[in-house]
Amino acid sequence: MTDYVWLIIALPLLGAVVLHLVGSRLKEPLAGYIASVMSIGAFGVAVAAAIPVFKGDIGEAEIIHLWDWMPSLGASFTIQWDPLSIAMALLVTGVGSLIHVYSIGYMHGDERFSRYFTYLNFFAASMLILVLAGNFAMVFLGWELVGLSSYLLIGFWFTHDLPPAAAKKAFVLNRVGDFGFLIALMLIFKHFGTFDFGVVLNNPAAQIAGGTATAIGLLLLLGATGKSAQMPLFVWLPDAMAGPTPASALIHAATMVTAGVYMVARTAPIFDLSTTALTTVALVGVVTAFIAATIAVVQNDIKKVLAYSTISQLGYMFIGVGSAAYSAGIFHLVTHAFFKALLFLGAGSVIHSMGGEQDMRKMGGLFKKMKVTGWTMAVATLAIAGIPPLAGFWSKDEILAAAFARGGVYQAIWALGLVTALLTAFYMTRWFFMVFLGEPNWDEGIEPHESPQSMSVPLVILAVLAAVGGLMNTPFFTGFSNFLHPVFAAVHEQHAPDGTLEYLLLAISIVVAVAGVAAGWLFYRGSAEARAHLLERYALRMNFFENGWNINSGYERFVVKPLGTLAEGAAEFDNKVIDSAVNGVASVVGWTGAKLQLVQTGFVRSYGVGILSGTIGLVVWILMSRGR
Amino acid sequence: MVDPSWYLTLAALLFVIGMAGVMTRRNALIMFMSIELMLNAVNLTFVAGGIGYANPEGQLAVFFVLVVAAAEVVVGLAIVVSVFRRRRSVNVDDLSELKG
Numbered sequence: 001m002t003d004y005v006w007l008i009i010a011l012p013l014l015g016a017v018v019l020h021l022v023g024s025r026l027k028e029p030l031a032g033y034i035a036s037v038m039s040i041g042a043f044g045v046a047v048a049a050a051i052p053v054f055k056g057d058i059g060e061a062e063i064i065h066l067w068d069w070m071p072s073l074g075a076s077f078t079i080q081w082d083p084l085s086i087a088m089a090l091l092v093t094g095v096g097s098l099i100h101v102y103s104i105g106y107m108h109g110d111e112r113f114s115r116y117f118t119y120l121n122f123f124a125a126s127m128l129i130l131v132l133a134g135n136f137a138m139v140f141l142g143w144e145l146v147g148l149s150s151y152l153l154i155g156f157w158f159t160h161d162l163p164p165a166a167a168k169k170a171f172v173l174n175r176v177g178d179f180g181f182l183i184a185l186m187l188i189f190k191h192f193g194t195f196d197f198g199v200v201l202n203n204p205a206a207q208i209a210g211g212t213a214t215a216i217g218l219l220l221l222l223g224a225t226g227k228s229a230q231m232p233l234f235v236w237l238p239d240a241m242a243g244p245t246p247a248s249a250l251i252h253a254a255t256m257v258t259a260g261v262y263m264v265a266r267t268a269p270i271f272d273l274s275t276t277a278l279t280t281v282a283l284v285g286v287v288t289a290f291i292a293a294t295i296a297v298v299q300n301d302i303k304k305v306l307a308y309s310t311i312s313q314l315g316y317m318f319i320g321v322g323s324a325a326y327s328a329g330i331f332h333l334v335t336h337a338f339f340k341a342l343l344f345l346g347a348g349s350v351i352h353s354m355g356g357e358q359d360m361r362k363m364g365g366l367f368k369k370m371k372v373t374g375w376t377m378a379v380a381t382l383a384i385a386g387i388p389p390l391a392g393f394w395s396k397d398e399i400l401a402a403a404f405a406r407g408g409v410y411q412a413i414w415a416l417g418l419v420t421a422l423l424t425a426f427y428m429t430r431w432f433f434m435v436f437l438g439e440p441n442w443d444e445g446i447e448p449h450e451s452p453q454s455m456s457v458p459l460v461i462l463a464v465l466a467a468v469g470g471l472m473n474t475p476f477f478t479g480f481s482n483f484l485h486p487v488f489a490a491v492h493e494q495h496a497p498d499g500t501l502e503y504l505l506l507a508i509s510i511v512v513a514v515a516g517v518a519a520g521w522l523f524y525r526g527s528a529e530a531r532a533h534l535l536e537r538y539a540l541r542m543n544f545f546e547n548g549w550n551i552n553s554g555y556e557r558f559v560v561k562p563l564g565t566l567a568e569g570a571a572e573f574d575n576k577v578i579d580s581a582v583n584g585v586a587s588v589v590g591w592t593g594a595k596l597q598l599v600q601t602g603f604v605r606s607y608g609v610g611i612l613s614g615t616i617g618l619v620v621w622i623l624m625s626r627g628r
Numbered sequence: 629m630v631d632p633s634w635y636l637t638l639a640a641l642l643f644v645i646g647m648a649g650v651m652t653r654r655n656a657l658i659m660f661m662s663i664e665l666m667l668n669a670v671n672l673t674f675v676a677g678g679i680g681y682a683n684p685e686g687q688l689a690v691f692f693v694l695v696v697a698a699a700e701v702v703v704g705l706a707i708v709v710s711v712f713r714r715r716r717s718v719n720v721d722d723l724s725e726l727k728g
Contacts, residue, residue, distance in 0.1 A: 105654025604659070608651055 002062050004048050005151070007077050009132060011042045012124035015223035016118050023114030024256025031114030032104035036119045039100045042124065043093035060486070063134055063198065074095055078134030082489040087480075090130035095254045096124050098458035100347050103246040105454035106352060116156060116244065122150035124249075127255050130291065131262060136185050136195040139263065141292050141379045143181065143324055145431035146256045147174045152454065153247040154240045154349055165581050166239035173236040177226015184219035187212065201269045213270055214546055217277025220267060224260025229579065230318060231288040234311050235552050241303040243588020245348030248303065253310050254337035261317040261333050265326045265488075272491040278322055279409060285318025286413045286420070291549055293423035297430070298546045302347050303361050303432050308548075309384065312420060316399055319417055323410055324494040325402030327484040332395035332474050334480075338469045339383040339392055342462035346377040349451040349459065350435060357443065360431070366438035369448040372438050372456040381432045383466040385425035390469035396421060397509045398473070401496035404505060418512055426523075433524035475502055488592065635676035636672070643669035656708045656718040667697050 016040030023031050053062075059388060063084030066603065068076045072079050079085075105117050126149050130142025155167030171502030173420060184193070191208050192200045204213070224230065240252050251257070255509070290313045296308035298392045351358055353370060363589060367374040379506035383390035400421070404414040442448070450456065473480035475496065496502060601607075642665055649662025671690045678686020712718050 024638025242701075600727060604720040605651055610653070613646065 002064060002081055003083055005064050005132070006066055007045045008042045008049075009079075009125055009128045011045070012037045012121045012128065012344070014038060015121035016125060019114055019118040019121065023118055026114055028108070028228065030422070032100070032107070032116045032603065036097065036100040036104065037125055039097040042128070043090070043097050046086070046089045046093050049081065050090060053081070053083060053086055054483070056061075060141055071098050072275060073137060073189070073194035074199065075135050075137030075139065078196075079132045080134035080197055081132070082487055083484045084262075084265060085132050087334060087484065089128060089613055091337050092124065092127050092131060093257050095337050096120075096127075096250055099250045099254075099341065102249075102348070102455050102458040103244075105452045106145060106246050106348055107244065108452075114154070116153075119149055120158070120247065120250070123153065123251060123256070127259075132258055134197055136188060136197070139266075140181065142184060143259065144178065146251070146254055146259065147171065147178070148238070149228070150174075150251050150256055153251060154243040157242070162239075163242040166236075166376045167505075168190060168240040168242050170236040173233050174226045177233055179222070180219040181223025183589050184216050184223065187216050187219065197266075201267065204269050205273055208270075208273065210274055211501045213273035214276045217267075217271050217274050217281060220263060220270075221277065221281055224263055224281075224318075225284060226260075228257050228260030228314050228315060228318070229311050230260070230284050230479045231291065232551070234292065235548070235555060237311055238307040238548070239306055241301070243309050243342060245303065245351060248307075248342030249341045249348065252307065254341040254531065257310065257314055258317065258333045259335070261314065261321055261329055264318070264321040265330055268321075268326050268491045270326070271321075272305060278324060280322070282319050282322025282403065282410065282413050285315040285320075285322050286314070286416050286616045288312070288457070289315025289536075290317065290416050290423075291551075294429065294545050295548045296540050297423060297427045298366055298582055300360050301358050301546045302350060302363070302431070302435060303344070303358060305360075305427060306340070306343050309343075309418065309424070309427065312424060313340065313384070315394060315420075316417065319403055319413060320544050322398040322404050323399070323403045323413075324492060325399060325496070326488050326491070326493055327473075328395065328398040328402050328479040328496070330484060331480050332399055335383075335391035335395040335466070335469050338462055339466040340392075342376060342380040342466050343384065343487075345455070345459055345462065346373050347371045349356035349455055350448075352451055352455070354442070354449045355446055357446065360434040362441050362443055362598045363435045364438040364442075365436070366448055367436040370436075370450050371452055372459060376459040377432060377436060379463045379467050381428045382517075383470075385426075385428045385517050386421055386509060387517065388470065388510060391466050391468070393509065393513065394470035394474050395508060396438060398475075398496050400509065401502060401505045402494045405497040407500075408493050413559055416566075417506065420521075421509065422512050422516045425513045429517045429520025430524050438524070475506065501564065632676050632680040635672060639669045639676065641669075642666075642672065653660040654719050654721050656720050658713070659720065660704055660708070664697065664701075668694060 015035050018029055019026075020035060026034075035276050038130070039203045061080055064079040066077040066079065070076070077116060100117070101121065104114065107113050110116060123146060126142050127144075128144030130139055130146060134138040135140060151167045154170055155163045158161045181332070181334070182393070188200055189195060191212060192204075194200065208216070226233045231574065237257065238254055241248055243252075260288075292308045292311035292315060296312060299305045299308060315330070317332050320326070320332055349367060349370065350363065350373060351374075353366075372417045379390065383392040387394045388394075400414055400417050403410045403417060441514075481495075497505070546549065637728050645670060646665030646667075649665065653659055654663065657667045671693055674686040674689045674693070676686075678684060709717055711723065713721065
C-alpha cells in the first residue's frame, strides 16, 4: 500500500492546481467540495498506507523514492514513511479535512470563495511535503511553501487594512528564522556531505563533535522559533489572526506552527549530542509558554486569546522535545491540534453568528443560543485546561513529568510550566465565561444563531477527539509512545518517572488545573462591575500584559525604527548624491548641446563658408608641411 | 603648344567664379550651375595635368567626375523640382527648417 503514499501529497496539490485554473468559473460550494474531497482522499490514502505500520508488518522506516532531484546533494524526492511522519500526515490530512469541510460553511458568500480553497489545498500539499520529506532539502522546500501559503491566507482579505500588514510581518519574521535554518542546513551538508536523513540521522556522532552539534541545534532552533512562534520571534502569530478563522485553525494552531516541534523531534539524533542545545530548546519553550500565558489572561479579542494560548502550548511542546521527551512533545502536538483546532473553529462559529464581532466584552450568554458550539467549546476548554481524562491533561502532564524527572535546571522549568498550567486553566475558563456564560452584552441588532451543519459536524468530531484523544497515551497505556518508539530508538529519550512519583506529579497537575478553572470560575461568574473594580487596582500592570510585555513595541523601537531611519537615510543619499550626479552629467551634456546647436544656422552659405575655409586651411597646411 | 600654366590659370579662374556664385546667389538653380562650373574647372586641371605629365590617368579621372556630376545633377534637380512644387520658390535661404 505504501506505493501510493505519493498520492497524499499529489491529491491536495492537484486540487490546488485545478482550483487555480478553473476555480473562478465554479459555482460557490463546488470549489469547496473539490478541495474537501482531495483532502479527505489524502487522509484515506494515509490511513490505508499506515495500516501495515500500525499492525507492525513494517518495522523499519519505509523510504519511497519518487524521482531524482539533486542526487549529488543527497536530495531526491523521497518520502520517509515512518511512525513520526505517519502521525504528522494523519494529523495534517485528518484535521485538515475537517477544516476544509467547516470552511465551506464559514466562507459562504465570500467573493473569492474558490481562491480560498486553492490556498487551503496548496497549504495542505506544502505541509505534507514538509512532514513526509526524506531529506533536509525537501523539508526546506516544504518549510518555505507553508510560509508562502500562510502569507497568502493571512493576507486573504487584502483589501482591508490589517491583513496585508500582518501577512508581511509573518513573512519577514519567518524569514529571520529561515535564515538560521538555512545555515544549519549548510553546516549539515558541510559535515555530512549529503542532505539524506538516512545518512545524517543515522549515528551523527561519527561525523560531528559536540560543538558542531550545538551550533546546528541552536540554528535549527532559531528556524523553529520563527515558524513555531517562540521567543523572541512570536509576535507575528497574534497578528496573523487577521486571516480567515478556519485558516487560523489549520495553519496557526494545528499544523504549520508545529513544524518547528516536528523538526526538533525529527533531528533528535543531532540534539541528542548536545545538552546545551537541548536545554536551550526547553528554556525557550518554558519562557515562551509563561509569557504568552500571562498575555492571554488579559486579551479581549476572542481570537487573540487563542493565539497567545497557541504560542503558550507550542512552548509546552518545546519543553517536551527539549527535555528529550520527544514522543511526549509529539503527543502534545497531536492533542493540541485536536483541541486548539476545535477552539478556533468554535471561535469562528461564534464570530460567524455574531456578524463578525470579535470583542469578547460584547459577547456573553451565547451558550443558550448556540448549544452545539457551546458544548463542544466546554469540552475544548476543559481539555486545554488539563482536566482529566480529556486530551490536554495527559499530554501536558507527560511533558511536565519528563521535565521533572530530568532534574537540574529542568525542575525549574517544571515549576514554571506548572505555573503556566495554572494560568492556562484560568484564562481558558475566563474565555469560556466571557463568551458563553453571564449576561449578554451584544450590540443592537445582533441575533446569534447556531451555525450550519457543515460547521457544527466538524466541531462535534473534533470535540470527540479532544475528549478521548489523550487516552492513546496515558501512564497506564503508552500506545502512542510505543508507536513512535522505532523513530527514537537510537536516541536517549527521557521518560516520565514511574511509581509513586508519577502519581504524585499527576495529582499535582490535577490540583493545579482544577485550581485554575476554579479561580477563573470564581472571578468571572460575578458581576462585571466587581471585576472592573478589582481590575482597576492593577490597571498599570495589566497594561503591561495587555501590550504583550511590550515586546512588539520593543521591536518597533529597536528594530523597525532604526531600520526605517537607515532606509530614509539611504533614500536621502540616493536622492541627493546619486541622483544629482546623474542629473549633473545630463545637464552638462544638455548645456553643451545647446551651445553647439548655434552652429547649425540653416543658411546654405554659412555651410559653404565652413567647407571653403576648411579646404583652404587643409591646402595651406599641406603646402606648409611640404615646404618644411 | 600652349604653356600648361595658361590652362591652370583658366581653371583657377573658372573655379573662383563658380565658388563666388555658390556663395553669393540664393537661387538653387544658379547655385547648381555654379557648382558645375567648379567641377569643370577641376576637370580642366586634370586634363592639363594629364598632358603636362604625359599621363592618360588625368583624362581618365575626368570621366569619373563627369559620371558623378551627372548623377548629382539628377538627384539635385529632382530635389529642387519637388521643393519648388511645394513652396513655389527655390530660394535656399527659405529652406532653414533644420536650423539649430
